[in-house]
Amino acid sequence: MSKIKLFDPFLDGSEKNAINQVLDSHFWASGAGTGYVGKFEEKFSKYVGSKNSIAVNSGTAALNLALSMFDIKNKEVILPSLSFVSTAHAVILNGGIPIFADIDSQTLCIDPIQIKKLISKKTKIILPVHFAGLPANLYEIKKICKENNLYLIEDAAHASGSSYQNKKIGRHGDLVCFSFHPVKNLAMPTGGLISINTKNYKKISTILKEKRWCGISNRKGITYDVKNVGWNYYMNEFSAAIGIEQLKKLDNLNNVRKKIAKLYNKKINLEHKMMYDENSSYHIFWIRVKKRNQFRKKMSNVGIETGIHYKPIHTFSMYAKNNTLPITEKIANEIVSIPIHPNLSDDEIEKIINSVNKFS
Ligand SMILES: Cc1ncc(COP(=O)(O)O)c(C=O)c1O
Structure with a gap:
């Protein structure tokens, strides 16, 4: 009896070809995100209709970096508890306080009525999860953010290709975090991405790029500066090349x-x-x-x-x-x-x- 797997990435020959090209090129990774990584970012932004995208090496890294863009030290972030633990860890790692809101029993996404009850002077960010790929009620959540001067960061780990009000997920919140773990709809060996929709997206993109590669900035040839700490969160070329093929499908x-x-x-x-x-x-x-x-x-x-x-x-x-x-x-x-x-x-x-x- 062959087993029916819970998850299984769909592949045709294109991923193998893409991997072989990366292997043969001997250019397997770059902190600067040139090569296939840059191409994947461009294609993903176009696909979702966002201003820019920064590729990273996991959905967890995307959440950690996205939350690091806002000063949430001792501030509250409202999120659902029905999620993978990374969603909450990202809040803690950035010095914030996770406040769990209950979910809607039909959609299993965070319930806007419960969000409203939990807003305090300390609230800074609403962090919905598009559970199972079904978009959370972004209409209500955006309204709450606007009325209370809060930022919207989405955990879209399940939602590659989902839409809300005729726009792809990735186009709505200030920063939208995707995962491309092999079980996800867009599968890579490992990968993630932050989709950016803020007015100051150029500045945000520059800072995110620095943070994903150890804080390295102002790179000119072999010289560079480091003004802030950063992580080793950049995506490798194999993942990006596979991602480009997966995105087409x-x-x-x-x-x-x-x-x-x-x-x-x-x-x-x-x-x-x-x-x-x-x-x-x-x-x-x-x-x-x-x-x-x-x-x-x-x-x-x-x-x-x-x-x-x-x-x-x-x-x-x-x-x-x-x-x-x-x-x-x-x-x-x-x-x-x-x-x-x-x-x-x-x-x-x-x-x-x-x-x-x-x-x-
Ligand atoms: C809702 C949710 N958020 C975040 C993540 C983290 O993504 P990654 O495994 O790529 O770090 C996952 C992955 O399972 C997830 O399901």
Whole structure:
């Protein structure tokens, strides 16, 4: 019995060709981000319609750098707890205070009503996650940011190719952070990117470029200056070359994911499952089941891999505080991700639907 994987990057021959070109060139990486990295940034900005993009080596690096652009020391950042832990770590690493808001039970994205309740004099940034690829309610969130003079940084790790109000995700917030981890819709060995929409995007881009490469600035030939600390966060040429090929296919691959999501939504007999929305990239398709361990075991026994996204961040010991998030906590005990990648055959999709209906 061959196993149905939860995630599986889609490849055709183009990625292999791209990698061979990088290998043969002997130019594998540059802190300055020239070569394929610069090309990928340009193409990604054009794709999402943003002013500029800075490529980095992970979604985590993108979040860390994006938050470092605002002085959040002892300031509050409002975010959902239902996310990968990097979203909150980025706040802590920049000296900020993560404030977790509850989510909407239908979308599993941060609930604007809950955001409003948590705004204080210390709030500086709203950090929504487009959970599973479904965009958060950016209309309301942008309104809240405007009314309260707050910045909007988006965690779009799941949302390569998602859209909101006819614009690609990456075009809305001040800074939008993507992940190109191999499980993501746009897959690289490792990678991330910050999409920039601020008026002063040129200045922001320059600072971000410095920060992603150890603070190196004013580079002229072999001389340079260092005015601030920075990290080794730059993207390598292999990732960028693969990314360029993956970007060409992204919309088509997301359309395949949407077709599967439509079928799941129609044929899975569960009250609680991810909604169908053509704006979602469907990085994940989630369902909610009562006896989760039993369900996952039965799925595994018939060769279907499932996952849990996520254990809420505020339930980890370092983030445990006394605030309760009733919807997040209820959902966290029931949520299961089922396979939805473009490599699934029709037979496998049917098997997944039948198995979910049988075992849930
Ligand atoms: C919501 C979310 N944010 C951030 C990240 C971090 O991305 P990366 O793994 O590329 O560092 C991930 C990756 O799983 C994620 O799912």
